[in-house]
Amino acid sequence: MCRLIAYTDPEGNERRFEYDAAGHLTARINPEGGTYRYIYDDEGRLQPRSTNWATRSPTTTTWTPA
Structure with a gap:
């Protein structure tokens, strides 16, 4: 499987980017x-997402399908 593991902007x-064995994106740093x-x-x-910013407290984002 080809997966993007890093991207450097201009x-x-x-x-x-990190992935699990099934190829799902598991982390974006x-x-x-x-x-x-x-x-x-x-x-x-995809389940509710947990965010841990280097400069902020951890938060959790949840959503409901339309």
Whole structure:
């Protein structure tokens, strides 16, 4: 599987990406070290996301399907 593991923008800021064995995106790390975490259920559905910013307290984002 080809997956994007890092991206550097024209200003030199690197963003990194992590995946699980099934190929689901599990983390996105921004240049400042803040991390978006993605969690999936047993059927591969995206679950509420936990965010841990380097400069802020952890928060959790939830949503309801339309």
